[in-house]
Amino acid sequence: xxxxxxxxxxxxxxxxxxxxxxxxxxxxxxxxxxxxxxxxxxxxxxxxxxxxxxxxxxxxxxxxxxxxxxxxxxxxxxxxxxxxxxxxxxxxxxxxxxxxxxxxxxxxxxxxxxxxxxxxxxxxxxxxxxxxxxxxxxxxxxxxxxxxxxxxxxxxxxxxxxxxxxxxxxxxxxxxxxxxxxxxxxxxxxxx
Numbered sequence: 478x479x480x481x482x483x484x485x486x487x488x489x490x491x492x493x494x495x496x497x498x499x500x501x502x503x504x505x506x507x508x509x510x511x512x513x514x515x516x517x518x519x520x521x522x523x524x525x526x527x528x529x530x531x532x533x534x535x536x537x538x539x540x541x542x543x544x545x546x547x548x549x550x551x552x553x554x555x556x557x558x559x560x561x562x563x564x565x566x567x568x569x570x571x572x573x574x575x576x577x578x579x580x581x582x583x584x585x586x587x588x589x590x591x592x593x594x595x596x597x598x599x600x601x602x603x604x605x606x607x608x609x610x611x612x613x614x615x616x617x618x619x620x621x622x623x624x625x626x627x628x629x630x631x632x633x634x635x636x637x638x639x640x641x642x643x644x645x646x647x648x649x650x651x652x653x654x655x656x657x658x659x660x661x662x663x664x665x666x667x668x669x
Contacts (some may be wrong), residue, residue, distance in 0.1 A: 536563035540607045545655045554581040594639035
């Protein structure tokens with residue numbers, strides 16, 4: 478046993494010495510990412526990733542009193558809510574929110590998501606919740622696809638957070654859109 482431990486320590490020391498001797502300060506340390514192996518779409522999604530850097534701060538668990546219901550067409554037995562206390566806007570125009578999808582039997586699916594307006598829009602799941610605890614997710618930005626994305630994400634984008642291809646500029650504007658059943662810009666364009 479002592480022999481194995483000694484051999485392991487010697488191998489670690491040799492590896493550290495080799496790394497120290499081969500580390501040229503002009504060269505970046507560690508393996509370089511192979512940008513040429515990524516598709517143009519992957520590079521574009523990375524470019525449009527959260528620019529704030531670092532981990533996303535998860536909100537407090539949603540409270541019933543803070544839930545604002547919003548309309549989703551053909552909800553298939555679910556009611557959808559945004560936790561008003563979790564709604565935030567970042568400097569890079571990402572709307573973050575806690576979504577609560579409650580089934581007719583009362584079971585709630587909870588997620589913390591981010592939405593980026595512009596074009597077809599992008600969405601990202603930061604965490605799922607269960608038993609009043611968050612579980613972080615390693616997810617990437619995805620397009621909000623009219624044919625395959627969940628209906629609630631399409632509704633949040635088109636009716637509430639990204640009106641007519643724009644974006645809400647304040648939390649109050651986003652909450653107002655949720656409480657009204659749609660952003661005033663969307664409602665006004667439908668009346669014309």
